[in-house]
Amino acid sequence: MDDQHTPADTPESEERSALRRVAGLSTDLTDVAEVEYRKLRLERVVLVGVWTSGTAEEAESSLAELAALAETAGAEVRDGVVQRRRxxxxxxxxxxxxxEELRELVVAAEADTVVCDGELSPSQLVHLEDVxxxxxVDRTALILDIFAQHAKTREGKAQVALAQMRYMLPRLRGWGQSMSRQMGGGGGGGMATRGPxxxxxxxxxxxxxxxxxxxxREIAELATGREVKREERRRRQVLSVALAGYTNAGKSSLLNQLTGAGVLVWNALFATLDTTVRRAETPSGRTYTVADTVGFVRHLPHHLVEAFRSTIDEVADAHLVLHVVDGTHPDPAAQLDAVRKVLREVGAGGVTEVVVVNKADxxxxxxxxxxxDEEPGSIAVSARTGxxxxxxxxxxxxxxxHPEVEVEAMVPYTEGGLVARAHQEGGVLAEEHTAQGTRLTARVSPELASALRAYPDYEGSAST
Structure with a gap:
């Protein structure tokens, strides 16, 4: 009778579970000027991923994204492999x-760091380092490092520091003296201080x-200040638009096109982290705000989602979300899914969404x-060319x-601010300048309608 092989012993199974080298990941830098410009201590890294589901192309795409993250953090990618496992x-x-095979690859590549495409447990990190x-370094630590490099504002730095500490706390390891016990409190003995x-x-x-x-506490105080500003915008019924999307999809470029904000634009992952809110105007003259939020990425660490919750809340409070996706990316659908998953986590999944396919040129x-065709109501743009x-x-x-209350008023010229608010906050249907003032027909908010009704248009009412 033929020998019975378990699935794990078959040549096909061995081939499927072997370490598969992913081509095209190397980021060797030959230009010394480029290295000096980045002003970063480059680490030589080998990437490794575990492919548990999906296609080989999806696994290699994930590792390619990890390579881009590593390069953004200042590393030099020497090689990358993926392994198929359940x-x-x-x-x-x-x-x-x-x-053991990975160790041989690390030695051959003269690498000093291994970056894993996933979040590893403390024991996995220790055991893999030993071998x-x-x-x-795992994917979470890598993203945290990038955020730490790019955070500029006080709130951004505090959010990243908190996320780093939440990640680091269960991974603290002690050696030698770090594991020794200190003397009990006071050092002089006594009932209150006995014991190790x-x-x-x-x-x-x-x-x-x-x-x-x-x-x-610091983040809560800063979040309170942000909430006060949001509440003021709500009270004044300022319309708001939030830009959301994958990192490097072109959100900041789009913000600059819509508002002329002059925000940093850099072709790198997570180039801008801190929320920027700018004022813009619709073609009909209505004023609204545009908020550029932090970029997303597949498997965004939960620590970061929690730490940046107050920032991402800008999306949940918006009247409209422009979901920006990179049209040149190999898998834009996966980017859309990754962003929507995080938005659902923070309670922003129900906001009106428009998919904006950027880099259409x-x-x-x-x-x-x-x-x-797949995203109804979507639009293609190029933030670079306009x-x-x-x-x-x-x-x-x-x-x-659009405001629902229609009102007619004869606004004195001394109250020109009300006319300006009607243009900015509502929709002006008719406007006529007369000797008595500005005859106005507009659709506005109930609060503004109440203010305008203080100046009734008797002449206009009689003529109708």
């Missing part, structure tokens, strides 16, 4: 045998917890056409809520 190995992420003999003191690592944990509590027309921007402005004007 689930990551609980001990070493890729299994002990494949970890490969170099530092191991806390270890150095316990002290570190306590200090981190204290620091996290302080950061939470450089994208494959067939890809753009497919996206426009293509489709006028159509987008008109679309925003049409989709933003």
């Amino acid at each position: 689930k990551p190995d609980p001990a070493t992420y890729i299994g002990s045998g494949k970890a 490969v003999g170099v530092k191991v 003191g806390e270890t150095k690592i316990e002290t570190d944990r306590r200090q981190i917890n204290q620091r996290m509590a302080k950061l939470r 450089a994208a494959d027309p067939a890809v753009v056409a497919r996206l426009l 293509q489709g921007i006028d159509e987008l402005r008109a679309l925003v004007d049409r989709l933003l809520p």
Whole structure:
């Protein structure tokens, strides 16, 4: 009788679970000037991913994105491999045998860091480092490092610091003296101070917890200030639009086109983190705000979603969300899904959404056409060339809520501010300048309608 092979022993299974090298990931820098310009200490890294579901192309696309993240963090990618498994190995992420193969690859590539395409448990990090003999970093730590580099405002820095500490706390490790116990409190004995003191690592944990509590209070205070501003905009019934989308989809470029904000535009992942709110005007003259929010990425660390919740809340409070997607990306549909998943987490899934396919000037027309067909009401633009921007402005004007109260008034010239508000906050249907003042017919909010009714248009009412 033929030998019975288990699925794990077959040549086909071995090939499927082998480490597969992903081509085209190397980011070797030969130009010394480029290295000096970046002013970063470059680490030589090897990327490794575990492919648990989907196609090989999807797995390689995820690793390519990890390579872009590593380069953004200042690393030099030497090589990258993926392995097919039902689930990551609980001990070493890729299994002990494949970890030994990874060690050989690290030595051959002269790498000093391994970056894993997933969030590893503390034990997985320790065990994999023991086998490969170099530092191991997971996807979450890499994204946190990029955020730490790019955060500029006080709130942004506090949010990143809190997320880093939440990530680091369960991963603290002690060596030698760090694990020794300190003397009990007071050092002089006595009933209140007997027994072993806390270890150095316990002290570190306590200090981190204290620091996290302080950061939470600081973020809460800053969030309160942000909420006060939002509440003032709500009271004045200012229309609001939020830009959301994958990192490097072109949100900041689009903000500049819509508002002339002059926000930093850089072809890199997470180039801008801090929320920017600018004022814009619709073709009909209505004023609205545009908020550029933090970019998203697949498998965005939960620590970051929680830390940036107050920032992402700008999306939940908006009247309209412009969901910007990169038309040149190999898998724009996956980008759309990743962003929508996070928006649902923060309660912003019910806001009116318009998909804006950016970079239409450089994208494959067939890809753009497919996206426009799959996403009803979507629009294609190019923030770089201005293509489709006028159509987008008109679309925003049409989709933003219109006031429901129609009012007629004869506004004295001394109350010109009310006329200006009617233009900015509502829709002016008719306007005539007379000797008595400005005869106005407009659709406005109930609050503004009440103010305008203080100046009734008796002449206009009689003529009608």
